[in-house]
Amino acid sequence: MKKSVLVATLLIVIGCSFAQNNYVPPSKPYKVLVSVFAGPTLDWVQPSTVKYELVSPSLGVRVGIPVDVNLTDEENYYFSTGVHMKFDNTLLTFPEQYPFQNYIDTVITTRNYSAFYLTIPTGIKLKTNTFGKSVVGLNLGLYHSFLISGKTYDSFKINTLSSDQYSVTTTRKDNVYSAMFKESLYAGIGYEYRIKSNLRAYAYANYVFTFTNYFRLDSFNSVSGLKESAITQGVELIVGIGL
Numbered sequence: 001m002k003k004s005v006l007v008a009t010l011l012i013v014i015g016c017s018f019a020q021n022n023y024v025p026p027s028k029p030y031k032v033l034v035s036v037f038a039g040p041t042l043d044w045v046q047p048s049t050v051k052y053e054l055v056s057p058s059l060g061v062r063v064g065i066p067v068d069v070n071l072t073d074e075e076n077y078y079f080s081t082g083v084h085m086k087f088d089n090t091l092l093t094f095p096e097q098y099p100f101q102n103y104i105d106t107v108i109t110t111r112n113y114s115a116f117y118l119t120i121p122t123g124i125k126l127k128t129n130t131f132g133k134s135v136v137g138l139n140l141g142l143y144h145s146f147l148i149s150g151k152t153y154d155s156f157k158i159n160t161l162s163s164d165q166y167s168v169t170t171t172r173k174d175n176v177y178s179a180m181f182k183e184s185l186y187a188g189i190g191y192e193y194r195i196k197s198n199l200r201a202y203a204y205a206n207y208v209f210t211f212t213n214y215f216r217l218d219s220f221n222s223v224s225g226l227k228e229s230a231i232t233q234g235v236e237l238i239v240g241i242g243l
Contacts, residue, residue: 029075030198033068035242037202043088043234045214049226052094055110060088062236068125076127080141084119090214092230095223096154106223107156115150115178119143123186135192139204143184150175177219177228184210184232201241208234 044057064084071077090113097106123141154170190204210232219228 029070029073030243031070033070033078033198033243034065035068035200035202035240036063036065037238037240038063039236039238041086041088041208041234041236043090043208043232045090045092045230045232047092047094047214047228047230049094049221049228049230050224052092052221052228052230055091055093058089058091060086060234062086062119062238064119064121064238066121066240066242074129075135076129078125078127080123080125080139081121084121084143086117086119086145087115088117088234089114094221096156097222098156098158100158105158107158109154109156111152111154111177113150113152113175113178115175116148117145117182118148119145121186127192130194133194135194135200137190137192137202137204138188139190139206140187141185143182143186143208143210145182145184147175147178147180147182150178152177177215179213179216181212182210182214182232183212184208188236198243199241200243201239203237203239206236206238208232208236210234 039062041060041062042057043060045054047054062084064082066080066082068078068080071079091110093108093110095106096109097104121141121143123139125137125139127135127137151172152175153172157165157167159165186206186208188204188206190202192200192202194200214230214232215228220226221228
């Protein structure tokens, strides 16, 4: 009897020893998640100035290095920031005046605005618990954007005194019409796939609403003298990978 108890005790001790040696503590979620992404955008400007019209929605590109800070010991609540670069292109038509030799003519011009922005996002990201290797996320926040550079040029037709018609495209010049700063609200839903540990690939679809004026505060139409005013909306699909 004593021998049996001794053997059983020895087996338990050995089993516990093996269990301790093979034990792998659960990995804790990273406090800071850093990744890279890129994706297309579709943007449209809604002018409120009389006789200003959008030609068509335009394609753009957003790339960035987002940084998500885990706010809890779980993986559900994050503060989102980082650095983005945004390129967009806009076409608007409106009446404009141009000097030609000895006179000034008023024409309907199509102005092409290209703009390159540096964006700092601040927002929150909510994520479900991992099921399988999948995570569904929601994000909401603000884009704080600063105009870095851009170009504009105009295209229009003119009628001469001899009834001939000419198409004119002006030379490209620095974009001095778009606002130097814009504030946007973004919101969207996404899917993340956990490749291993904290390495994930993801895709998010966002709606973006810019509620500040698209134009500079001192921008006025040369024909009507009216202040140029517009808001911008858009959708974007961003695809990335990171820790």
